[in-house]
Amino acid sequence: MDLKQTFDIASATDPGMVRSHNEDSVAADAANGLVVLADGMGGYNAGEVASGMATTVIITEMQQMLQKAQPYEVDPKTRQQIGKRMVREQVLKANTSIYQAAQSQPQYAGMGTTLVVCLFYDNKVLVAHLGDSRLYLARDGKFKQVTRDHSLLQEQIDSGLISPAQAKNAQHKNLVTKALGIDPSVEPEIHEYPVKPGDIYLLCSDGLCDMVDDEDIGMAVQTFAANLEMAASHLVQMANDNGGRDNVSVILVRVLREYPAARGVMAKVFAWLK
């Protein structure tokens, strides 16, 4: 099913005010309802290699997989949902590629990347993430964080060692507990959420949420809702105005209408006629 008419997607990525190069990577495929954002790290300039590999591998592999199977279907044997399995497999594949490159090429040693993947299908969104890149949702005038960071800071908050207010000024914002390409295997956190028309999803690297308060991010997303391109560039600008100490990347996805999966022969014909 072609979802091109269903979503309005805009993205922006910027090295920020301090760093000389951009280690973030963003990719979107509106027709398949797929967006990927990765924030690379480690190695000598290898962060961008890791994040680039992550987005490329996941986008291209997913495109092939989606031609063969429908993500909403359930595997009759394992009773597992195909979409979930598909995304997990591609994330693992990207992990292996990055890990092997890092092992075999000395200049890539230690590289890795955070990741957020969103796959939209059947009025739902499947979210897989690793590390401290985030997904936010603006719905009905409210703006909230969907993913929970895999970071030392988040664990400290969860265990009650520090309050979210203290976390803002905490020292070790940069330590993630999970990432792609660091270890031979990894388990991405995958969840599925229902989607409503009018929702705006924001994927961002920590360069945005470290520099700009959630409240201000939410306000910008909602104010510029009518013009996502402008919203994306404004978010980057806000991070840079506040110092822009890290690479800043955002992807915005607005859901324009419902997109139920075309089940059954008639529905498929109807979808094809549309």
Added chain:
Amino acid sequence: MAKLILSMDGLVLKEIPLTKERTTIGRKPHNDIQIDNLAVSGEHAVIVTILNDSFLEDLGSTNGTVVNGNAIKKHFLQNNDVIELGKYKLKFVGEAAAAAGGEKADFEKTMVLRPSQMKAAAEQAKAMAAAGASGAQSAAVAARAAAVQQVAAGATAAGIADKDHKLPPPAPAAAGGRPAQPLGAIQLLSGANAGKELELTKPLTTLGKPGLQVAVLTRRPQGYFITHVEGANRPAVNGQQIGPAPTALKDHDVIELAGVKMEFFLKG
């Protein structure tokens, strides 16, 4: 390069880079660092710098040389040492610390904390807490310190440069807030609400009618900007239609939007 910061009563007078092998300190004018104060001897002390190391030596001065509160004859200078000469203070900033300014950004480089390290850190913290180290606060600090130490060790092993774990924490990101800037406001010049004034205190203010024509006024450190968001027609500033990019607003600019004229002005 290492340097000395000369101050008196907490007031910084000057910074002196240690470029020479011998840097002399004294009251007489031929010294590299001349301090014209009777408490300072003519030839008071000398700093010998060899590669990255600096040594301070008292040259038999009348009142002696004090480093960090202790009178010394010869002293290997460490970062942040304070040399006292009468009322004057010379703070020594070592090579690494002086160079660190440029590397600060690296402190925020994302690094991975492996689960094994987390566990070790957590256990260490638990042990600390169990030992009754005064309350949760210190346990948190301990956990953090332990975790970071672990990471630093892990990073070295993994070949990740870990030059940052010793550095001081960066200034809090958003805590600095928006720098002080004059507050802007708009006053409606036409339409039903003519004369009404609106202060632009928020970072973003939406103007216009949704679906018809909407513009946003953004408050940035550089000043105020107007951006076209939606609608076939773009707003005009001083009779000139604005482009697709944000346009800077000057004091007393007249904005025309959805048939309504308004004036932008800065409040002192």
